Amino acid sequence: MNRLKKKHRLPNTPILTLLTDFGMNDEYVGVVKGVILTYAPDARIVDITHLVPPQNVRAASHLLARTYPYFPRGTVHLVVVDPGVGTSRAILAVAADGQYFVGPDNGIFTPVFLRATSLTVHQVTASHFFLTKVGTTFHGRDIMAPVAARLAAGLDLNRVGPGMPVHDCIHAHYDVAIREGNILQGEILHVDRFGNLCTNISRQEVECFAAGREVVVKVGEKIVIPLLHSYAEQAIGKLLALYDSHDHLEIAVNRGNAALELNMVVGATVAVTAEK
Structure with a gap:
């Protein structure tokens, strides 16, 4: 365990950020935080925003790009804007320049892929790290939150599932000036x-x-x-x-x-x- 923490350089109190399109009118944000605290009770949870326009992957990607560089090494970013929930789309766990990212493979991590000087991508498939019951409409709660929390608590990234070449991940096409x-x-x-x-x-x-x-x-x-x-x-x-x-x-x-x-x-x- 000491070797693991030294490798990941996690802070004594792990930081886990949330960026979602859940809004603030329903229970979704609170439920995800409850799952996180179950597996990482010492985590400091930082709400980036929960007001991304619904299913707007591009907006979420833009906000992520403007946010994550200001967090310290070891931070875990959970990003849930997932219009493909319940389909065969992959779920990713990414290590990039000392930070970690968990979310759907739908182009949301494109800025991270383009900027990172050190990058490792894994597909999240280790179901023993998921909640016992996994539905088809709330993978942010059932799969992503427990995996992100375990990473924040020191889980080795290699254990979440097989490595995945970054060029096999979905890259969003963003218009440039x-x-x-x-x-x-x-x-x-x-x-x-x-x-x-x-x-x-x-x-x-x-x-x-x-x-x-x-x-x-x-x-x-x-x-x-x-x-x-x-x-x-x-x-x-x-x-x-x-x-x-x-x-x-x-x-x-x-x-x-x-x-x-x-x-x-x-x-x-x-x-x-x-x-x-």
């Missing part, structure tokens, strides 16, 4: 609770495109939005663009709601241009 002439085009990936519109356009992409020129953000044919450094640089109630805390372009309204102001949703197109 595209340069077309004098326009850098991207899309809205996420709308946060403030109504800020988070895009897939990075600061690096904008700066490379701008090449020292002043640029603006355009929505539709007529709406031109200035690129500023902070919300307060713009008048209250006015639109602005800026780089968010993850260095990606965001459209906002100072003390307002850009999503409502522009009537924009996830998937909507935005453009960066030097032409005003």
Whole structure:
């Protein structure tokens, strides 16, 4: 056991995060936490969010990518957005750069696969680590939670099931910003609770495109939005663009709601241009 803990470098009190689409109106989150505490009673459970839009794997993947780098080595991330629950889709347990991830094989871990410098993937098949009764509608409770909890408590990853080549895992295809002439085009990936519109356009992409020129953000044919450094640089109630805390372009309204102001949703197109 001492050798196992040294290998995994788990903290004295294991950290286990939850990211789901369960919402907060039902018992689902509480039940999953109960299972976790049954097998890892010392775990510190951190709720990333339970408000991922239902079955929206892409949104969950985006939020995971923005979250996990800020957690210490040894953290176990349980991610349950699983529209394929009850089917033959695989369940994965992943070790990546000292952190661990448990969830369905549906593309949700694509950012982890692309970023990791050290990566091991196992398919979760060791049924003696599952709950005694496994249904077809709640694998987050019956399979993923007990396995994630056991990993947090020190279970060797090799024991959850056979290794799996990462190229055999499902990789989601995410659109990237595209340069077309004098326009850098991207899309809205996420709308946060403030109504800020988070895009897939990075600061690096904008700066490379701008090449020292002043640029603006355009929505539709007529709406031109200035690129500023902070919300307060713009008048209250006015639109602005800026780089968010993850260095990606965001459209906002100072003390307002850009999503409502522009009537924009996830998937909507935005453009960066030097032409005003």
